[in-house]
Amino acid sequence: MGKPWIPVIEEDRLIESSVRLVTPKGLGILLIRKxxxxxxxxxxxxxxxxxxxxxxxxxxxxxTCPCHDWRFDIRxxxxxxxxxxxxxxxxxRVADGMxxxxx
Amino acid sequence: xxxxxxxxYALSTCPWCRKAKQFFKDRNIAFDVLDFDMxxxxxxxxxxxxxxxxxxxxxxxxVIIGSDAVEGFDPERYCQLLGIKP
Amino acid sequence: MNVKARKEALRYFFGKVVDPMxxxxxxxxxxxxxxxxxxxxxxxxxxxxxxxCKRITASRSENMKIVCPCIPFNREHFDAMxxxxxxxxxxxxxxxxxxxxxxxxxxxxxx
Numbered sequence: 001m002g003k004p005w006i007p008v009i010e011e012d013r014l015i016e017s018s019v020r021l022v023t024p025k026g027l028g029i030l031l032i033r034k035x036x037x038x039x040x041x042x043x044x045x046x047x048x049x050x051x052x053x054x055x056x057x058x059x060x061x062x063x064t065c066p067c068h069d070w071r072f073d074i075r076x077x078x079x080x081x082x083x084x085x086x087x088x089x090x091x092x093r094v095a096d097g098m099x100x101x102x103x
Numbered sequence: 104x105x106x107x108x109x110x111x112y113a114l115s116t117c118p119w120c121r122k123a124k125q126f127f128k129d130r131n132i133a134f135d136v137l138d139f140d141m142x143x144x145x146x147x148x149x150x151x152x153x154x155x156x157x158x159x160x161x162x163x164x165x166v167i168i169g170s171d172a173v174e175g176f177d178p179e180r181y182c183q184l185l186g187i188k189p
Numbered sequence: 190m191n192v193k194a195r196k197e198a199l200r201y202f203f204g205k206v207v208d209p210m211x212x213x214x215x216x217x218x219x220x221x222x223x224x225x226x227x228x229x230x231x232x233x234x235x236x237x238x239x240x241x242c243k244r245i246t247a248s249r250s251e252n253m254k255i256v257c258p259c260i261p262f263n264r265e266h267f268d269a270m271x272x273x274x275x276x277x278x279x280x281x282x283x284x285x286x287x288x289x290x291x292x293x294x295x296x297x298x299x300x
Contacts, residue, residue, distance in 0.1 A: 048256075049202050068237065069253040081261035084209035116227035116241035117275065118220055119291060139244065151244075158295065162274055163242050175274075175291035 005093055005100040014039065014099060019063070021054050025103060029090060030054060032074050034061070040074045041090040041101045047079070053087075107169035107185065109134035112154055114163045115141055119176040123164040126178055132185070139163065192233075196225045199238060199257070203278075207258050212267075212278040215286045224277045228257055242275040266294040 008022040009031065020031045021044055028044035030053060042063075044052050051067035058064075062080070064071050071080040077087035091102040109127060113120030115138050127134040137150050154160040157172035166173045168184040182189045190198075204214060214221050227241035239245055243255040254262040260273055267273045271280040272289045279286050 048206060068256045069250070079261070082210055082264070085206060085261075114242060114244075116231060118223050118227075119242060119276065159293070161244050162293065163244070174293035174295075177291060 003102050005102050007098045007100045009099050011094055011097045011099050017058070019054060019056070019058055021052075022101075024101060027103065028052065028054075029101060030063075031092075031099065031101075032058065032063075037094055039092045039094065039099060041092045042072070042074055042077055043088040045087075046070055047085050047087060106133070108167075110137060110167045111135070112137050112139055112150060112159075112163060112165040112167070114139055117163045120164040122176050123166055123181075126176075126181060130187070192226060192229050195229045195232070196222075199225055199228060199232075203258050207260060207278050210260055210264075211281055212258070212260060212273070213281050215272070215276055215279045216284060217276070217286050220276055220286075224275055240273075240275050263294070266297060269297055 006024040008024050009020070014020055014031055014033045016033050016035055018033065022029050022031055030042050030044050032040045032042070034040070044054055046053055046065040046067060048065065048068060048070050051065055053063055053065055055066045056063050061074050062071050063074050072078065072087050073080065077089040079085040093100045093102070109132065111120070111123050111127070111134055113124065113136060124136060139147060139150055142150065151160050154165050157167060159165045159172060159174045162174055164176055166181065168181065171184050173180050173184070179189055200214070207213065224241055228238040231241065232238040235245065237252070238257045239252070240255045240257055240259050245252055245255070258273065258278060260267055260278065263274070270289060270292060271283055272278065272286060274291070276286060279289065283289065
């Protein structure tokens with residue numbers, strides 16, 4: 001059996017190009033809607049020193065950590081300067097006006 | 104042969120800078136020390152200008168021996184420049 | 190937070206960061222202890238655990254490249270030395286770090 005889909009937020013509450021923190025099962029996860037149904041879910045915790053990425057700067061698909069400027073691709077979670085290091089990325093599903101994450 | 108002037112540019116936080124200083128101490132070779140992070144702004148600017156002139160400035164230790172410069176703790180290179188046995 | 194506890198915290202964070210890049214803490218425990226302590230003191234002073242052997246500049250973008258572990262921003266140079274500049278980290282296959290040489294990045298270009 002696969003991991004379950006956890007509903008996290010109503011679809012109409014996630015604004016385009018915004019970064020929103022949700023905490024299913026107590027995990028800090030950032031939901032980012034680029035446009036329409038293009039939504040990404042990544043860990044809120046920078047793998048460098050655990051800084052919250054929520055207040056980082058999003059430019060295109062790149063999220064920059066506010067602490068030490070580590071840059072991540074929100075599509076893959078890869079740290080741009082060393083792709084061996086990455087953020088956890090979670091599958092996202094939108095159904096019946098609800099956004100769910102598979103954890 | 105005139106002795107070469109030696110200056111060790113160092114950071115007080117850097118373990119390899121300590122090793123570089125110790126290298127010259129152990130051999131009773133006279134040398135000057137500039138602890139970059141302990142200097143005032145003006146002294147730092149002056150030191151940085153000298154380091155840059157010799158192709159360095161970002162990494163420590165930076166050792167100037169005569170007209171040559173060595174970035175890093177490199178005892179073999181120090182010996183070579185001083186004409187002494189390692 | 191006291192220095193000892195923060196050193197342990199940095200050890201925990203950095204160990205996890207360098208592992209996938211093929212590095213580990215140097216077996217030279219004395220050097221590791223000293224360098225981590227310097228990083229904690231630098232963090233207390235500047236808010237950032239900078240490399241203890243690199244010059245802190247007036248530029249944030251330059252400074253962010255010398256935040257420990259700075260391996261991602263110096264990969265070719267450090268891989269060639271099998272250690273990072275300050276020696277806190279070495280390649281996983283290194284058992285005797287005293288055999289490793291510290292040489293400038295410019296030496297790579299000369300060949």
